[in-house]
Amino acid sequence: MNHNQGLSRSVLGKQLRKNLLSKSIRTATAVLVSGLSAAAIATEGHGVHKDIEEVIVSGALDKSRQDTALPVSIISGDALRAATKNSLGETLSSLPGVQSGTFGTNVGQPIIRGQSGNRVRVLQNNIAVLDAAAASPDHANGISPFAAEKIEVLRGPATLLYGNGAIGGVVNVLDNRIPKAVPEETEIQFLQKHSTYNDQDTSSLAIDGGVEQFAFHVDGTYYESNDYEIPESTFLPPFQDEARRGTLGNSDSDSTNLTAGGSYVFDTGYFGFSVSDLEQEYGLPAAPPGVSDEEGVDIRIDLEQTRYEFELGLEFEGWVESFTAHIGFTDYEHQEIEIEPEEEEEGEEGEEEEEEGPGTVFSNEGFDSRFTINHAPVAGWDGIIGLQVQDREFGAEGAEGFIGETDISSFSIFALETLERGDYIYEVGARVESSDTELSSSCDQSETTFSASGSVLRKLTESTNIWFSTSLSERAATEIELFSNVDGSTCTNPADDELVEHAATRRIEVGNPDLDTETSTNIELGILKHSGSWTGEFNLYYNDISDYIFADFTDDPEIVVYEQQDAEFIGVEASLTHHIIDAENHHLDIILFGDYVEAELDDNNDVPRLAPARIGAELSWVSTQWNASLRLVDVADQTRTGENETETDGYTLLETYVEYKIPTGAAGNWAVFAKGNNLLDEDIRDHTSFTKDSAPAPGIGFDLGVRVNF
Secondary structure (H helix, E strand, O other), X not given: OOOOHHHOOOHHHHHHHHHHHHHHHHHHHXXXXXXXXXXXXXHOOOOOOOEOOOOEOOOOOOOEHHHOOOOEEEEEHHHHHHHOOOOHHHHHOOOOOEEEEEOOOOOEEEEEOOEOHHHEEEEEOOEEOOOOHHHOOOOOOOOOHHHOOEEEEEOHHHHHHOOOOOOOEEEEEEOOOOOOOOOOOOEEEEEEEEEOOOOEEEEEEEEEEEEOOEEEEEEEEEXXXXXXXXXXXXXXXXXXXHHHOOEOOOOOEEEEEEEEEEEEEEOOXXXXXXXXXEEEEEEEOOOOOOOOOOOOOEEEEEEEEEEEEEEEXXXXXXXXXXXXXXXXXXXXXXXXXXXXXXXOOOOOOOOEEEEEEEEEEEEEEEEEEXXXXXXXXXXXXXXXXXXXXXXXXXXXXXXXXXXXXXXXXXXXXXEEEXXXXXXXXXXXXXXXXXXXXXXXXXXXXXXXXXXXXXXXXXXXXXXXXXXXXXXXXXXXXXXXXXXXXXXXOOOEOOOHHHOOOEOOOOEEEEOOOOXXXXXXXXXXXXXXXXXXXXXXXXXXXXXXXXXXEEEEEOOOOOEEEEEEEEEEEEEEEEEEEXXXXXXXXXXXXXXXXXXXXXXXXOOOOEOOOOOXXXXXXXEEEEEOOEEEEEEEEEEOOEOOOOOOOOOEOOEEEEEEEEEEEEOOOOOOEEEEEEEEEOOOOOOOOOOOOOOOOOOOOOOOEEEEEEEEEO
16 A cells, blocks of 8 residues: 555545546547547548658558557657656657656656567667667666657567567657758757756757768757656655655655768668767665665666667668668666765764765667568568577676676567558567577577567548557567576575665565566457547557566565466557647647556466556647647556555646747757646555656656747
8 A cells, every 4th residue: 555644545536536437437438439430430431631741650661550450559749758757668658558657757768558678679770779778677778768759659560570578568668869860950949948847957859961972960968857857745765864844855856868970872862970978867765664774875876878779770672662771789888875874973974975886787788680671562562570689698797797708699580561451451570589598508498489460451431440460479588587596606596694685775686597488378369440520549458478587575675576378458549639629720639548557466466557548638739839739637546456566646747848930040949848748746656667656657747948940
């Protein structure tokens, strides 16, 4: 249960809340389905009221969203700029079916349909980031959302394009660090923003230009924040420093991200190179109560990442229409440092100075490469054929080095093909991946995994599609699941008194070298209304995973062991938009949305840290000079809990965004904006967070800023 006894609801009030929310979700689902059907019939033969902008899905078949059965969500343009936060998970958390696995505000990993970590693959420009985020929930993604031009979230069958391990989904962050064309004139974008709840100042600059056949891109982002504010009445665990009440201790951060890239563009393609450097330091919340009684120890992470990318794109006439080669080299490491307060000399009682304890270095160094061919139709089938090769070294050295240096390599081939016949579009795909994970010569696991998918899309009208898909995907165990606290010389676990704790999570993770591959069978049904006065999407999915790998608690609550059980996930995602006003220079929309997922292990226990149900509404007004929205989200109580996990109270989140474009003539495009966060000042505990009891979300706060485009 939630530990905020002072603010806890009565039993009757909680039950009414659950019943109302459950009824609301059922009603919204029914309304969405009937609304889409009615809208489809109403607009049939009468023209469309408003067309959704056609957005091309990159890395796949270069198709618009409405011409594919692949379940893809895309956020870009003004919507992305308004949603961007420090972490990738928080940036995407407004999308149906996507939530954030937080560890304080400095870490937010994407959760897709109740799955995260090793089951969600995070990419930058179609290739892996190769950070350490999947290794632990306290590790931030090595990617800055501020530089993104578009972010795609792929679910279900689409994931086989990028790896058999992406059973949950794929997040693909796309930017312009390697330009594919020479801009007609130099473009400059600048952002300056201040956040009141943590005194964060954010500066971001991007420049795109070119001369003759050469194009270049540079960008940089810097932010620095203090500890963030939380509601004054918020419960904090006994070991939380009382002097910090009203703020969450050790939640400050600073980050610098610099990128430079360029391309040579010719008649039939381009060749480009980029280099980026990310430096980030951030604090982690105190250990959860009941896990560690240690007081006064702050954990800080000092992260550095350098990334090099090479990309070649060619166009042809003939069966091979285009070829793309993309290679990324990443050198990533972060140090986890324990900061312990030390009392000063006698006579200065009560004052403390910080003493830095020994740290542990996590490193991930290697490359990911992807080679694809888009081919012309053969017997009506066109599509993509690809090859992907990855090789890296991962390990942790130091006081909490619970996994030795591990070599991981993989080789895969994949294909995705599409056929259009009348009102039907068929898509089939397959991927074969060979992987090797080696801790030592005597502790090695090699697996060959297979994924396949098939889908059919039926065009009910010019504006409405219905589709069905099924997929089979296998996932090999990762180095963390296999070899955490494993002796490389014997490939066995050491004695309990020799196990190494991960200081940030206050857990001892014990790997299992005998883990089998997971096998996921996914079935999905969806309907998409992409134009007209009513638009929206409804997806219903079922995912049966054999030999699901999870961290199972032992008799000692500080020790978890990676085990396997079968698991079932079932869920629904829905969004519905009504274009109330659609004039030439302004339009007013109302948007309804919601998502729900439940997941159960074979022993009838629930999968831990399962995202609760959400339902919400947004009112959006856009005109030539104004962009404004008001968003209300109701998050349900989460009573479906895993072993050794407490229930979490729901909350209501109210947000607003207002932007005004200043008319300046030839002096560039200027805009000022303000965003209100948690306007009800709710005590927000995300059930998906490992630190929900010791690290509530920020209280009421505002983002104020200016954006300039030249």
